[in-house]
Amino acid sequence: MSQQSLLADRGFYLGPLFRRAADRHGAVFVTLDRPLDVDPARGVDLSYAVLADVVEELSARLWEAGVRPSEQVAVHKSDNVDIVLLTCAISRIGAVPALLSPGLSGPVVGQLLARLRRPWLITDRAKLAGPLADVDVPSLVRRTLTVDDMPTAGEPDRSGAPSERPAALSAPYAEPLGNHAGAEPPPPVRLHPREPALITHSSGTTGIPKLAVHCANTMWNRLVPQQAMGWPTRGETAALHMSFVHSRFYHLLGVLLRFGSPLVLITDPEPTSVGPLLSRHRPGIVETHPNTFVLWEELADAPGAPLSRVRSYGSTFDAIHPRTVRRLLGASKRRAPWLIQLYGQSETGPVAFQWFTRRSAARADGRRVGSGIPGFTRVRVTDDHGRPIAPGVAGRIEARTRGRILTYLGARETYERQLDGEWWQMGDMGYRSRFGVLHLIDREVDRIDSVHSxxxxxxxxxxxxxxxxxxxxxxxxxxxxxxxxxxxxxxxxxxxxxxxxxxxxxxxxxxxxxxxxxxxxxxxxxxxxxxxxxxxxxxxxx
Missing domain, CATH: 3.30.300.30 (ANL, C-terminal domain)
Incomplete structure (x- = not known):
């Protein structure tokens, strides 16, 4: 069998993640800053084994409710770690999770549900009574399942306001997932590695988000280089505040679970909440969004020195400000901490990476986003006609990667327009140095003639x-x-x-x-x- 055929058969599957980690590493701790909505009685001090049990229990409930392999299951609920567990549970029975951000407005959620193929919907009463109240949900989905019981009249909802109407009147079509508690978990289902396995959406910075379709094989091609990058910090406690509906979270989770890292999973990024939590657990790995890192600059000299044991910071989704890099690295008391920045998109995964140390951060260029990942990604800069241009000349950034999504669901033509053969147009302007290092200038749609960058x-x-x-x-x-x-x-x-x-x-x-x-x-x-x-x-x- 050729190497290409072997690579095409490899897959990264979300369903068995926690069970395999529990079998390999035992009861490694997982700490939350908020109890799970699907099982609040378990509290916030959990373990790999506990979360593996929760995933299997949820998959049993979903199967008992009628969810079957290859069916799409939209997850749109209030932000919490159980979004991750529901995703793994859906994947475990061979269905396809479609993850919709908790921050989306009701009308946008309605449009995305319409692009899916009559999906199941997993949500909660806060969403049904709030953003989805004016959306004709029953006409868009097969069935609606809630992770919590619906309130009776007068009972406070999540916001603390009393419910004015009984659930039977406000969302009679919704069924609590808890109605299927006690069901036996079915055997795991494994889809072909090139079949759709996960649906996420683009950031939506320029309009309605696009639905990106991933398969287990393209996800594997993103996972492998990230495992190599994670090898030096294997086993370190990891504190994460990331979007639970973004594919990057699941790849990082795959890396950390493989190496047996204790986890601190954070939903509330406010320094007053995060500081004491990090001071207690002293993480060696911290990853969040660049804008959250700006907020966490306050932790650099906070009481309890919450960042003093960090060996590796991870930043993705957007370029990070050099000031922030310097403050974060300066807060660590480790001998040689670093920050790794990944440049990419939901559609491609990481396509370039850049390391910062204390020494390099002192003279860091925030627009330098690094080089392609050997064996997995290549990056080039082209003119308006798609022709590669000389180093130092600004143009359009394109990437070639094995981790590219299969398509945009319901928008194949839009997907095709961003392709030039095997090269994907990133929508960014930049240039390459004579050594091949990529420098980001701006998004194409954000360019202003009088400002270089x-x-x-x-x-x-x-x-x-x-x-x-x-x-x-x-x-x-x-x-x-x-x-x-x-x-x-x-x-x-x-x-x-x-x-x-x-x-x-x-x-x-x-x-x-x-x-x-x-x-x-x-x-x-x-x-x-x-x-x-x-x-x-x-x-x-x-």
């Missing part, structure tokens, strides 16, 4: 103004660069410091100060720049 200017401002929590430069009504800034503690921006910091930068409009919570965000805390431009335009018209 919005992202580079943002890095400079974040380094010069330590009080900034975020700065985003977007095109205004007349395509002029408009800086939108968020200041720590919501203090007013110091106008004189701003003038000094921007004196040698491209001319920009006066800064607009927003609260951080006002920035439109994706599930991975990416700022929706196009949405900010729209909001600014609407404000100007008003």
């Amino acid at each position: 919005n992202l580079e200017v943002e890095d400079v401002l974040m380094s010069r103004l330590e009080e900034l929590r975020e700065v985003v430069i977007v095109p205004g009504v007349d395509r002029e660069p408009v800086p939108v800034v968020c200041v720590r503690g919501e203090r007013p921006l110091d106008a004189e410091r701003w003038r000094e910091a921007t004196a040698d930068l491209p001319a920009m409009a006066e800064p607009r100060q927003w609260r951080f919570e006002e920035l439109p965000m994706t599930a991975t805390w990416k700022v929706k720049r196009v949405e900010i431009t729209r909001m600014l335009a609407e404000g100007a018209r008003a």
Whole structure:
């Protein structure tokens, strides 16, 4: 059999993840910051073995409810770790989890459900009574299962407000998954490695998210290089605050479970909550979104030194500010900590990587996102006609990878338009150095003629103004660069410091100060720049 055939037969399956880890490593601890919605009585101090049991119990309930192999099961519920367990349980019986972010609005969820093939829906009463209240859910799904019982009239919901209507009136079509408690787990089902195995969605920074279809084989091709990167920190306690509906979380989980790492899984990123938790567990691995790392700069000198034992930070989903890298690495007391940054998309997985150490972070270029992954990915930069261009010349970034998704569900033509043969158009502008290192400039849709790189200017401002929590430069009504800034503690921006910091930068409009919570965000805390431009335009018209 050829090497290509062998690679095509390999697969990364989510269903057996926890059981295999429990069999291999025993009762390694898993700590949560919030009890599971599917089984709150278990508390927050769990283990590999406990979570393996929960996955099997959930798969038994789903099978008893009627879910069968290859059927699509949408998961859209309040944010919590049980999203992960439900995903594994669905996969264990051969069905296809379709993960919809808890942060999506009801109308967007309705549109995504319509693209699926009459899926099952797993949700909770907070979603049914809130964002989905005005969505005709029964017409879009096969059946609706809730992870909690529906409230009776007058009983408080998750927000603390009393329910005005009995569940029978508010969502008569919904059935609690607990009705099938006690069912026997069926034998695991293993789909062919090239069949659809997982559906996630794109970030939606420029509009309605696209549904990305993964198979076990492409997921395996993403997993293997990440396992190699994780080898130096095998067995270290890992603290993770990541989107539970993003494919990156499941690959990282596969790496950590294989190596027997204790886990601290975090849903609330506020430093006042995270600090004591990390101080107690002293993780050697910390991974979260770049914008969360900016927030966690406050932990660098927090009481209890919560980051003092970190050996490896992981950052993906977006480029990270050099200021943040320096603060994080400076907070660790380990001899030689590092931060690894992965550049990629939901559609491709990581296609380039970059390491930062204390020494390299001191002179870090935030736009340098690294090199392709040998044997798995290649990166090139092309002109408008798809022709490779010389080093140092800006153009469109394209990637070739074995980890690319199968298609966009319900949008095959959109998928095909992003392909040039085997090369995938990333939608970013950048250039390669003469040594082949990739440098990111901006998203194509975010380019402003008078600014070489919005992202580079943002890095400079974040380094010069330590009080900034975020700065985003977007095109205004007349395509002029408009800086939108968020200041720590919501203090007013110091106008004189701003003038000094921007004196040698491209001319920009006066800064607009927003609260951080006002920035439109994706599930991975990416700022929706196009949405900010729209909001600014609407404000100007008003």
